[in-house]
Amino acid sequence: MKKCGRCSKPAVLHITELRHGEVQALHLCESCAKQHLSKAPTEAMEEMPPAEAEVSDDLDELDQRSCPSCGITFKEFRAQGRLGCPHDYIAFEDELLPLLENIHGETEHCGKIPKRAPDSSQQQFRLIKLRSELRSAVEEERYEDAARIRDEIRHVETKPADEEPPPTEA
Amino acid sequence: MDIESLTHTSGEWLRATGPESDIVMSCRIRLARNLAQFPFPNKADDAARSEVEEILHNQINRLATGRRLSYIPISSLEPIDRQLLVERQLISREHSENRGRRGVGISDEENVSLMVNEEDHLRMQVLHSGFALDECWAEIDRIDDAIEAEVTYAFSERLGYLTACPTNCGTGIRVSVLLHLPALVITKEIQKVFQALQKIGLAVRGLYGEGSQAMGDFYQISNQVTLGKSEPKLIRTIQDVVPNILSYERRVRNALVKENRRGLHDQVSRAYGILRNAQTISSEETMHLLSSVRMGINLGLIDDLEIPTVNELFIHTQPAHLQKIRHEKLESAERNVARAAYIRQRLAGRPPEPS
Numbered sequence: 400m401k402k403c404g405r406c407s408k409p410a411v412l413h414i415t416e417l418r419h420g421e422v423q424a425l426h427l428c429e430s431c432a433k434q435h436l437s438k439a440p441t442e443a444m445e446e447m448p449p450a451e452a453e454v455s456d457d458l459d460e461l462d463q464r465s466c467p468s469c470g471i472t473f474k475e476f477r478a479q480g481r482l483g484c485p486h487d488y489i490a491f492e493d494e495l496l497p498l499l500e501n502i503h504g505e506t507e508h509c510g511k512i513p514k515r516a517p518d519s520s521q522q523q524f525r526l527i528k529l530r531s532e533l534r535s536a537v538e539e540e541r542y543e544d545a546a547r548i549r550d551e552i553r554h555v556e557t558k559p560a561d562e563e564p565p566p567t568e569a
Numbered sequence: 570m571d572i573e574s575l576t577h578t579s580g581e582w583l584r585a586t587g588p589e590s591d592i593v594m595s596c597r598i599r600l601a602r603n604l605a606q607f608p609f610p611n612k613a614d615d616a617a618r619s620e621v622e623e624i625l626h627n628q629i630n631r632l633a634t635g636r637r638l639s640y641i642p643i644s645s646l647e648p649i650d651r652q653l654l655v656e657r658q659l660i661s662r663e664h665s666e667n668r669g670r671r672g673v674g675i676s677d678e679e680n681v682s683l684m685v686n687e688e689d690h691l692r693m694q695v696l697h698s699g700f701a702l703d704e705c706w707a708e709i710d711r712i713d714d715a716i717e718a719e720v721t722y723a724f725s726e727r728l729g730y731l732t733a734c735p736t737n738c739g740t741g742i743r744v745s746v747l748l749h750l751p752a753l754v755i756t757k758e759i760q761k762v763f764q765a766l767q768k769i770g771l772a773v774r775g776l777y778g779e780g781s782q783a784m785g786d787f788y789q790i791s792n793q794v795t796l797g798k799s800e801p802k803l804i805r806t807i808q809d810v811v812p813n814i815l816s817y818e819r820r821v822r823n824a825l826v827k828e829n830r831r832g833l834h835d836q837v838s839r840a841y842g843i844l845r846n847a848q849t850i851s852s853e854e855t856m857h858l859l860s861s862v863r864m865g866i867n868l869g870l871i872d873d874l875e876i877p878t879v880n881e882l883f884i885h886t887q888p889a890h891l892q893k894i895r896h897e898k899l900e901s902a903e904r905n906v907a908r909a910a911y912i913r914q915r916l917a918g919r920p921p922e923p924s
Contacts, residue, residue, distance in 0.1 A: 468608075469608045469612050471612060479611070480734060481609065481611050481612075481688070481733045481734055482609060482612075482733055482734070482735070483608055483609060483611070483612035484607070484608040484609055484612060485603060485605060485609075485723035485725075485731040488725055488728055488731050488738070489725075495735060498735055499728070499735055499738070499796060502735060502736055502793075502794070502796075503739065503794045503795065503796035503797050504794065504797065505739075505794075505796050505797020505798070506727070506728070506796070506797070507727055507728075507796075507797055508725070508726075508727060508728055508729030508730075508739045508740070508796060508797070509797055509798060509799050510729060510739060510740040510742075510798070510799040510800050511710075511713075511729075511730075511740060511799075511800055512724075513717050513721075513722055513724050514714070514717065514718070515717065515718075515721060531797065
C-alpha cells in the first residue's frame with residue numbers, strides 16, 4: 400500500500416491533477432485528503448506556514464477587545480456564551496471561526512439564502528455549495544461527479560474575475 | 570386565543586393523527602432568525618427590544634399562513650400563565666423566565682409558535698403529530714419566506730443566518746422528534762441508542778428540551794450541527810435514523826410480550842388501576858404510570874382508552890394546568906390531590922369539569 404505523500408499513514412485517496420499543464424499524482428491518507436479537499440481547488444499547494452509566534456499572553460488583550468457595534472467584549476461572550484449583535488461575527492471572526500469549526504465541523508453555510516441577499520453574493524453562495532458538494536462526492540467515492548463539480552467550480556471562479564471575494568482573514 | 574380557554578383544549582399535535590404516532594408523539598422544526606440592524610435580545614436595551622417586538626409583531630399579524638395566529642405579549646402575563654405556555658410546549662422555559670418586552674404568536678391549533686425576543690429576535694417553530702418532518706419543513710419554510718420578504722435578517726455569506734449563540738448559526742435549524750420509548754427503557758437498551766445517536770452527532774434530551782429530564786420515557790432527538798449542511802440534509806439525517814429506533818422499540822416490545830405476556834399485562838393494568846383510583850399522586854408517578862398505560866394501549870393490552878387522552882394527560886396534569894383548571898394557587902400537596910381527581914375524572918370517560 401502506498402503511503403500518504405504528506406505524512407506516513409497509508410494513503411486511501413489517489414488524485415491525479417492537471418496543474419498548469421502538468422500531471423501531478425497525489426496520494427493522501429484520510430485526514431490529509433480532507434484537508435486537501437477543503438482547500439481545493441483554491442491552491443492547496445501554497446499552504447501558509449503555521450503562525451506559531453505571538454500566540455502567548457495575547458489572551459488578556461483579546462479579552463478586552465470589544466465589538467465596535469454593540470460594545471460586547473470577547474470576555475463577556477466567553478462568560479455567557481451569547482454574542483451581542485450580528486457584527487460580532489466579523490469583529491471576533493478570528494476567534495469565532497475555530498470555535499465554529501469545533502462545534503459544527505464546518506465554517507461555510509450551505510443552506511437557505513435570503514431572497515433579498517445582494518446579487519453580487521449569489522455567485523459566492525454557488526461556490527460554497529459546489530465546494531460542499533465536492534466534499535460529499537469525494538467522501539462517497541463518486542469520483543466522476545467530483546471531477547465534474549471541480550470543473551464547474553473552476554468555471555464559476557474564472558468567469559467574472561472581478562467578483563472574486565476578498566480574502567477573509569483580518 | 571385566550572389563555573383561560575387553553576385548559577379545555579389541547580394542541581393538534583397531541584391527537585396522535587400523524588404517521589407512527591404510537592411511538593412518535595410529535596415532531597418539530599424550529600428556525601432561529603435575527604433582524605440585521607439590532608443587537609441580539611440579551612444585549613438590546615428596552616428601546617431596541619420594543620422596536621424589534623413591534624416590527625415582528627406586525628409581521629406576525631400580517632402573515633397569511635392559512636392559520637389564525639394570536640399574538641400574546643409574554644411580558645404582561647402572570648407567571649402561572651407563562652408556565653402554562655411552557656407546559657404546552659408553546660414557548661421555551663427561557664422565554665418564560667426572560668425579562669423585558671417579548672411575546673409569542675400562536676396558531677389556534679397550537680401547531681405554530683413564533684417567539685419574539687427569545688434568545689434570538691425570532692424563534693419560529695412548527696409542531697406536528699407523529700413523524701411528519703416534511704410537513705413541518707414545508708410550513709416553516711413558507712412562514713420564513715413570508716417574513717423574510719418584509720424584513721432584513723442578519724445573514725452572512727459565509728456563516729449563514731447569524732444567531733446569538735454560535736451553536737445555532739448557519740441554518741438556525743433545530744429538527745426534533747419526541748419519541749416514547751418505554752420498552753427500550755425497561756430493558757435498558759436505551760443506552761445503546763444514546764451512544765449510537767451521539768456518534769452521528771444527534772442530541773438526546775428530555776420532554777422539555779435542553780437541560781430537561783427524561784419524563785415518562787419520552788426522549789427528544791435533534792440535530793446539533795446547524796452550519797455547513799443544508800436544511801433538507803439535516804432533516805434527512807433524522808428521517809434516516811428514526812425508523813431504526815422505531816423498529817428497535819417495537820422489536821423489544823414484542824419480545825417483552827412474548828416472554829411474559831401475563832406479567833406485562835399485569836403491570837400495565839396495575840398502572841391503569843392506580844391512575845383510575847388514586848386519591849393523591851405526584852407528577853413523577855403520573856408520568857411513569859401514564860407511560861406504562863400508553864404502551865399497554867399500543868400493545869392491545871388496554872382497550873377502553875384512547876392514545877390522545879393519555880397524550881393530553883401528560884400535559885394537563887402538570888402544575889400550571891392543574892392550578893388554571895382549579896382557578897387557584899395550589900401547593901405541591903394540594904396539587905397531588907387535584908391531579909389525582911382530574912385523572913380519575915378523565916379516565917372515567919367524563920369531560921373535564923368546566924368549573
